Amino acid sequence: MSFVCTVDVEDWAQSTIDTNLPITGRSGRNMEYLLDLLEVEDVKVTCFILGKFAEKFPECVKRIATEGHEIASHGYGHVDLFRLSPAEFREDVQRSKGQLEALTGVPVKGYRAPCFSLVKDSIWALDVLAEEGFVYDASINPGVMARFGLSDWPPQPVMVNLPSGLKLVELPLTTLQMLGQRFPVAGGGYHRLLPWLFIQYAVKKTLAGGEAFVAYCHPYEFDPDEFSHLTFPLPLKTRLHQGLGRKGFEAKFKKMLQEFKPALAIDLAEQTNWPVYTPVL
Ligand SMILES: [Zn+2]
Secondary structure (H helix, E strand, O other): OOEEEEEEEOOHHHHHOOOOOOOOHHHHHHHHHHHHHHHHHOOOOEEEEOHHHHHHOHHHHHHHHHOOOEEEEOOOOOOOHHHOOHHHHHHHHHHHHHHHHHHHOOOOOEEOOHHHOOOHHHOOHHHHHHHOOOOEEOOOOOOOOOOOOOOOOOOOOEEEEOOOOOEEEEOOOOEEEEOOEEEEOOEHHHHHHOOHHHHHHHHHHHHHOOOOEEEEEOHHHHOOOHHHHOOOOOOHHHHHHHHOOHHHHHHHHHHHHHHOOOEOHHHHHOOOOOOEEOOOO
């Protein structure tokens, strides 16, 4: 089974503090830095690119495509799905898919929701994605201990049988079964805080069990200095939650790429033998 590495390409403050904030120059520099790192490590990853980022940094998006990484959509404005109506969500993904395809000439087949906000109240989004021509979604967190999640969702990839009759592959965020619960272990804040030996154990155990491991990160996790340059006050709790562990992230990320060579999410999704799952809607 495959190890997949994904990047949610976005600006830290715009995506986590206030979606009305501008995309900063810092996020573009961080993404260029990450692309340099991926070039040195000689790996290709899947990039879920935010529309607002693509608008500000079109050349960076072109570079992502030219260097052989997968171009996928993270929507346009980074608004949680359950705050949008189905019509607003359709507009958001159409805009994002359209701009990425216009910039790169590559069909966009994968989508990831902001903050894994595809939950019970926004599960209708899967139908919209299938109607808009997406092959797979990677927005569901089937674990506990997360802000948003769907804890009764299958923990491994499935072919989702939708009410419309359409189908879509779901590549959920990878979780690890421990003490009778499923804990997220696949990236972001978890990888900032977990020691490398535990991350290595989680990936090895998952792959050895014949399962897929879908890891994720953000460009800002490679930027430990960002919080020294903030232009607005940030409560200590947020500072700790969002900033802790950035310094050690890059070393762990490199070790992960060196030990587990990643495949692209689209290649995993297009394997034809996924079990069919019909969600209760
Ligand atoms: Zn995001």
